[in-house]
Amino acid sequence: MSKIHVTTVVNGDEVEFLADPRETLLDCLRDHLGLTGSKEGCGTGDCGACSVTVDGVLVSSCLMLGVEAQGKRIATIEGMANGEELHPLQRQFVEHAALQCGFCTPGILVAAKALLEKNPDPTETEVRYWLAGNLCRCTGYDKIIRAVMDAASEMRGAA
């Protein structure tokens, strides 16, 4: 099978890779670009561990082909902190101990960031619905929701 040359922008940097057209965007991020922050929990769209944004839209990178990334702008967890400075969501997750094994965390952070860009002042119910596609087997969700709510209010205060 011939591979396809893909040029795309990931976290602001132009990158290129050769993809087998059957490979998912998640495979390409992890195996061709070495960006292993996005996780594969299921590979079938159920868990959200592979969440990234494509042209600003939250998607599961396991449900998109790498070749479909041609000409798009991708944002992953690796682009969330500003150098050593954590994003308020990341900091609140640490402060609230909103993670245990951490496998779900990159996906949840990317998803929560997309929510706060669309809705800076969500209700708890809105946060829970938005994150319904992000599964966590450890925390019981409560600390995650509280961390997102606190990050939202911190970011509103800072603005």
Add this chain to the structure above:
Amino acid sequence: MDFHTPSSFEDASKRAAEATGLTRFLAGGTDVLVQMRSGTVLPDTLIDLKHIPGTQDITRTPDGGWRIGIAVSGARLGDHADLVADWPGVVEGMELVGSTQVQGRATLVGNLCNGSPAADSVPGLVAAQASVEITGLTGVRTVPVEDIPAGPGKTTLSPGDVISGILIPPRGAHGGDAYQRFTPRTEMDIAVAGCAISLRVDGDTITEARVAVGAVAPTVRLVPDAAAALIGSTLDDTAIDALVTAVRAACNPIDDKRGTAEFRTDVAGVLAKRVAHIAYSRAKGDAQ
């Protein structure tokens, strides 16, 4: 696997007709990629339709209806205030599909062509009397949505047929529609039963109605007897009873771990009643 990105529906149709082996179109990919991953469908040819101009657009047609591009995601549909105002039931059906992440990709056309009897957006489209424009080898034709599903995972489309747009009629005055489903979990679950109703009123009297059910038969089904129960009524108890009876009579569901046939049939009736009330108050302009 061959991967194509045609720039016109004519080209997509030709490529699909010429391809040998298993062929799939790629809209949002939320069914196709899951099937590839599980190994149930391993296409030899994949035709990505998203490079065709207009596939991302929602446009009002000259008659006041809507044309929805085949690559418009659920999220984009939900963000379109004018479409939501006209056809809230169509949009709420699509918005029930999957998570936020799935909403970023999943499309109406993919939901329809995947052929699931439980496809959440299809009852709303059928109730709205929506149709699809099909580009095939012999030209372009328009077909009612309810004529597309042929059974679980099957459609009436022929090789070389590609859906090139979804057409929703003008809403017109005093109309309302709604869709509800029952699932064991509130989010991220597959319908055990679903019902959509679109109707029009003149004062308090229902003058037009279409009723469609999902997940209770091998395909989404239009139920003319249920519509007949509503037309001419003011949604009084007699009309509701007749609606519920007609909906249950149209059910021929499977029995599985997610719901017995008896339960699915019963719930379809309950949903029909609730959905009729919502569609009726939307038609009358009451806030809902």
